[in-house]
Amino acid sequence: MKYRTLGIIIAFQLACASMALAVDQSGKTPAGVRYHGGDEILLQGFHWNSVRSPEHWYTVMKERAARIADDGFSAVWMPPPWRDTSHWENKDAGTSGGGEGYFWHDFDKNGGYGTEAELRTVAAALKAANVKPIYDIVPNHHRPGVDGAGVSIPKGENRLRSDCATCDDGDPFLDGSADLNLANAANLALFDGELRSLRTEYGAEGFRFDFVRGYAGSHVDQWMRDTDDAGFCVGEYWKGPSEFPVDDPRHSKSWQDLLKAWSDESHCTVFDFALKERMQNGGVADWRFGLNGNPDPRWREVAVTFVDNHDTGPSPGQYGGQHHWPLRADLRRMAYAYILSTPGTPTVYWPDMYGDDPSTQLHDYLRRLIRLRRDAGVRAQSAVTFKVGDGGLVAVVTGDSQRLVLALNSTLLEPRDLVDDSFVPALEDDGGKVRLWHSGTASSFIVAFRCDNGNTVAGESVYAVGSSKELGQWDPARAVKLEPSAYPTWTGNITLTAAFDVEWKCLVRSDQKAVWQAGANNHVVPNAGASTKGTL
Structure with a gap:
């Protein structure tokens, strides 16, 4: 079909060259937020069903380490590193699973994603490629158990929310029976030691904190000061204003207000659920009301933007994953263009970058967007106007x-x-x-076009028409006429801008009619010596 979605150029000449920044930035924001210089581009290095991969997931990640760096990512959000022996089942939906890491059992590193040795190997491979491992930390909920490298949380000592519902400083997880009370000093010390171990033994250069609505941001700030004050940190604060009681002042706040308040307390970045909410419920024009579009750079610089993740979106494999708040498929390409060209710290979801389904994988498109961001030097706090x-x-x-x-x-x-x-x-x-x-300067190349079997009658000629401006943007009246150099073969040299992977077709046209080449579109990537042909 001639109006098939336009593609993009793949920079073949850069296929072996890393797109990581030549000099990695570091440091905090002026307000002390740990955003590591604001130049990070994160890859979520897993999805909900990665734990059920036929091959250990750490091995999959290790094999991709060099490519991850070459594609322009500076950090990878790792799955939870701890052993998870849990099992869940939804009989109504006919689904079951377990081991994902979010109902962890203990700090044993031999988990569902691979062995402890494989974890060390993938961390080393990423660091060798100058990609930072950012570990997923789950401080709020824990599956009881003391075997193996067990983490014992005694009942009756105010270490669980079920011991003292009023002493916990955040929202309960489910019914609260597995909810850790982080107002308890022993629990705080437990994680303090483990985060220090992840940094010294497993190459952690930052942390992603799960379910931060469940505990005070001050705890996260303390852990970072104790373990990696110069590292990167981001919190998952997924709670909208309407979820607060009507008599709570936060009920009348905005999504942006809630996110910024948590960031101010933790001195960490925060996932931009204000933008996600607008992507889900607003029009495209409303995306400017995310945290990353705020007029104040102090708000933009703390935003970690995303399109979908293991919770909100689909996942390859059994049952299709969580799928709690997925973005409409027709918005995905626009959404990625937005987060990768505007302020904030963008995060790309693994299946969108490296998924096996060609109908949903966007690798070449995302690589091009990452290159544009890197070349322009767009950072978390960059200026933006709408x-x-x-x-x-x-x-x-x-x-x-x-x-x-x-x-x-x-x-x-x-x-x-x-x-x-x-x-x-x-x-x-x-x-x-x-x-x-x-x-900047636009590159352009002369491309040799050829149309075979261009049989015509008096008053007819053969043209090339296609997706680019030079080829008339599919308008037959603006198509480019070719010459019958070896009739019925028609040829011509056309200069094309290198920004696009061009789709086109041959066209027989007269003053009275236009006959299109049948079948799929022809493709050409403009570069030196490029040629392309179609058949009528």
Whole structure:
């Protein structure tokens, strides 16, 4: 079909060159938030069904370590490293599982994702590739048990919420019977020692804290000060204002307010559920109301943006995963273009980058977006402005090296009313729903076009028409005429911008009619010496 989704160029000449920053940034925000310089791009290194992979998941990750770095990621969010012997079953849905790490048993590193030795190996492989391991920490809930490297949490000593519901300093997990009371000093010390061990023995360069609504942010701040004050940290605060009682002042706050308050207390970044909520419930133009679009850089710099993760989205394998709050499929390409070209610390979900399903995997597209972000020097606190009036969302982002103009689901075809004439096309995708320009030089190449079997009658000629501006953007009236160099073969040299993987077709046209090449579109990636052909 001629209006098939536009693709993007893969930078073949850079296939073996890492896109990681030449000099890794470090440090805190001016307010003391541990965001490691604001230059991180995270990969969530697992999904809900990774624990059920035929091959140990740590081995899968180790084999991808060099490619993860080459694709531009600077950090990997690791699965929970502790042994989880739990089993769950939903009889109504006919689903079951266990071992995912979120109802952990003890600190034994021989878990569902692989052995302790394999964990050391994957951590070493990532660090050798200059990719930071960021471990998933689950401080709030624990499956009782004392065997193996057991973690004993005695009952009746105020170490469990069920011992003293009023002394815990956060929301309960489920019925609270497995909920750790982190107001208890013994529990705090337990995690303090384990985080220190993960840093010294397993290469941790930061931590992702699970279910942070269940305990005070001050505990996270203390753990980081004790174990890795210069590391990266991010919390999962997934609780909207409407979930608070009507007489609670937080009931009338915004999603942004709640997230920033937790970040202020913990001095860590926080997943941008304000943006996720707008992606789920608002229009594309509303995405600017996420934490990462806030006019104040102190709010943008703490936002860790994402499209989906192991909880919210689908997962390959049995039962399709959690799927609690998945983004609509038709928004995914726009959503990734947004988080990878705007402020905040973007996170890419493993199945979207490295999944085996070609209908859902976005590797080449995401790699191109990561390259554009790196080249422009977009960071967590980068300046962003939004323009209304062109439909959809239009943003201008100022990176350290370049400026970007992003148009999503917008009527904006040229950015000249927003910026100067130095801006050139950088990417077009999703049938024109995604357009990016950058302040730089556009590369272009002469491509040799050929149409075979171009039989014509008087008044007819053969043309090339396609997805790029140079090929008329599928408009037959703006197609490029070819020459009958060896009739019925028609040829021509056409200069194309290197920003796009171009789709096109041969077309027989006269003043009265146009006959399209049948079947699938032809493709060409503009580069030196490129040629492409179609058959009528």
